[in-house]
Amino acid sequence: MTAGAMRAGGSLRERVPFGxxxxxxxxxxxxxxxxxVYLLFSVVPGMxxxxxxxxAVSVSLGLLIVWVGLPLFLLTILCWRxxxxxxxxxxxxxxGISIRDPYRPWPDAxxxxxxxxxxxxxxxxxxxxxxLLLFPLGLVEFTLSAxxxxxxxxxxxxxxxxxxxxxTSITPELVIDTVPESIPxxxxxxxxxxxxxxxxxxxxWLHGMLAVALLGPGDEEQVTHLRASRARGVDAAEAERxxxxxxxxxxxxxRLLAVAMxxxxxxxxxxxxxxxxxxxxAQAHAGAKxxxxxxxxxxxxxxxxxLTDRGLDAALSALAAxxxxxxxxxxxxxxxxxxxxxxxxxFVVAESLTNMAKHSLAxxxxxxxxxxRDHVLVEIYDNGMGGAVASPGGGLAGLADRAATIxxxxxxxxxxxxxxxxxxxxxxxx
Amino acid sequence: xxxVIAEDSVLLREGLVRLLADGGIDTVAAVGDGExxxxxxxxxxxxxxxxDVRMPPSHTDEGLRAALAAxxxxxxxxxxxxxxxVEEHYATELIGRGAAAVxxxxxxxxxxxxxxxxxxxxxxxxxxxxxxxxxTQLLSRRRQGNAVGSLTARESEVLGLMAQxxxxxxxxxxxxxxxxxxxxxxxxxxxxxxxDPAPDDHRRVLAVLAYLGHT
Numbered sequence: 001m002t003a004g005a006m007r008a009g010g011s012l013r014e015r016v017p018f019g020x021x022x023x024x025x026x027x028x029x030x031x032x033x034x035x036x037v038y039l040l041f042s043v044v045p046g047m048x049x050x051x052x053x054x055x056a057v058s059v060s061l062g063l064l065i066v067w068v069g070l071p072l073f074l075l076t077i078l079c080w081r082x083x084x085x086x087x088x089x090x091x092x093x094x095x096g097i098s099i100r101d102p103y104r105p106w107p108d109a110x111x112x113x114x115x116x117x118x119x120x121x122x123x124x125x126x127x128x129x130x131x132l133l134l135f136p137l138g139l140v141e142f143t144l145s146a147x148x149x150x151x152x153x154x155x156x157x158x159x160x161x162x163x164x165x166x167x168t169s170i171t172p173e174l175v176i177d178t179v180p181e182s183i184p185x186x187x188x189x190x191x192x193x194x195x196x197x198x199x200x201x202x203x204x205w206l207h208g209m210l211a212v213a214l215l216g217p218g219d220e221e222q223v224t225h226l227r228a229s230r231a232r233g234v235d236a237a238e239a240e241r242x243x244x245x246x247x248x249x250x251x252x253x254x255r256l257l258a259v260a261m262x263x264x265x266x267x268x269x270x271x272x273x274x275x276x277x278x279x280x281x282a283q284a285h286a287g288a289k290x291x292x293x294x295x296x297x298x299x300x301x302x303x304x305x306x307l308t309d310r311g312l313d314a315a316l317s318a319l320a321a322x323x324x325x326x327x328x329x330x331x332x333x334x335x336x337x338x339x340x341x342x343x344x345x346x347f348v349v350a351e352s353l354t355n356m357a358k359h360s361l362a363x364x365x366x367x368x369x370x371x372x373r374d375h376v377l378v379e380i381y382d383n384g385m386g387g388a389v390a391s392p393g394g395g396l397a398g399l400a401d402r403a404a405t406i407x408x409x410x411x412x413x414x415x416x417x418x419x420x421x422x423x424x425x426x427x428x429x430x
Numbered sequence: 431x432x433x434v435i436a437e438d439s440v441l442l443r444e445g446l447v448r449l450l451a452d453g454g455i456d457t458v459a460a461v462g463d464g465e466x467x468x469x470x471x472x473x474x475x476x477x478x479x480x481x482d483v484r485m486p487p488s489h490t491d492e493g494l495r496a497a498l499a500a501x502x503x504x505x506x507x508x509x510x511x512x513x514x515x516v517e518e519h520y521a522t523e524l525i526g527r528g529a530a531a532v533x534x535x536x537x538x539x540x541x542x543x544x545x546x547x548x549x550x551x552x553x554x555x556x557x558x559x560x561x562x563x564x565x566t567q568l569l570s571r572r573r574q575g576n577a578v579g580s581l582t583a584r585e586s587e588v589l590g591l592m593a594q595x596x597x598x599x600x601x602x603x604x605x606x607x608x609x610x611x612x613x614x615x616x617x618x619x620x621x622x623x624x625x626d627p628a629p630d631d632h633r634r635v636l637a638v639l640a641y642l643g644h645t
Binding site: 246249250253254255257258260261262263264265267268269 | 439441442445446448449452484489514537538540541542543544546
């Protein structure tokens, strides 16, 4: 049975996350056990929501004639949204699926629009559907899991039970009370266990798909979200180009002009005032070197070569080394994320460290890059005076927009008095 | 000669002051934005305003607008505008209200000290100075299908040099021809552009303006 399942699993595995190494792999995969626990207990919240919502909805609809019903109903909606949000967050530990909250944003103005904010959002009703389905679904999951696990464990544990002196009677005639008799039963139990592992993963997959369909963003929300993030990304790119033009114009170009002017003046004075001409030459020389340094910094600001060559760890260490205070850097990721992710992570750190150096009076800072689920978490901490904000048009806001284009987020936590923590969550793959 | 400088880059501002001083020109005020320029012009009544197009706060055409405002305040004030880029729009806006005592140069021209000082003096004396690059751009655009299209290549070249405010002698020197030849080209240009004999020097400016569509 095991071998058959493995062979049959070949094509199936591509659609269902069965793991790469058959039942042994499944057995060792923590995801299997997390799913098993969820499937055994999902009936509990299922039952709770089913009864609670049945009561709350009917009571508030009944009271709708008197005005009490309306706030009660809105409160009920809020409650089930909370339940759905909790379920959404459970999907990651249970099945390894992360689902974004699909809700429309709270309207800026308008009493009616705010009042209808909850009921007019399709996500609200999909939430309700999921929570009501959770009960029958949980019941099936529980029953199936309970039967399969007790058979698997019961059969596999036969030799132990016999040794402990607890005979098992399958039928009045068939009683297992000797070790040799128990061995085939144990083998059957092992086969059963293997099958159970597959069933658990399969159920987990089905449950996950249902959750994605009902709790996840629908096409409409997905499109709105993508459109908004694309627009912000385009704006961010535009702002970036303007910044580069400004930097070139105000920096290197002015310096080179000053150099040219000095050289021109030196040329004019070569005959009449050689001493001053020499001085002007020296000044032009220094100016040319400053212009080179400025161009180099600017080029690095556009894209640091070391990031492409050596990845985040090296690039961030180089950034930290240029900071005016001690910055400790820890990068703990097992493989390199795509270039866009690396680049945004790098510039978040660069901008944060620049802001820190300019405004915060910090004496020490740290940068941490870690893998968190399927995201890269970038965190910059400094012990300065705080008060940093991502103001529109500023560097941090631009980076937040860039992060949004790959469905990442940037948060600034910087109370007056500090410390400042700027963190970016960027998807590992996008 | 007394000038007012408006340039936001401190480095360049100081450089310009010293460069003008080398040429025996006094800087009575050096400011960093448009408003300050207008105020300085009002206060010092300079012989010329040297203005950078791009200045704070908007970093767009601040300086140009300030220069126009200064000219409204003191009609006939000689203004030499420096720009980082060739923008014929800026040039036409500037000379649209009268080309006398107006100059528009690329910023990098300051590196040729002697020529730059010469341009400053020409504008202060009421002449017109247009950057060769601006003239080239204007010429290439206007060449397509109007009266100016009938000019020969050499005539266009002469007109370009005229637009830079050069005298016949200078044009002859630059092109390596006799002054008589230059005069012939110029009268041919005047003829083709139908500029009738009028108060003499003014025709040169009108010829340049013909290209800009401001006659």
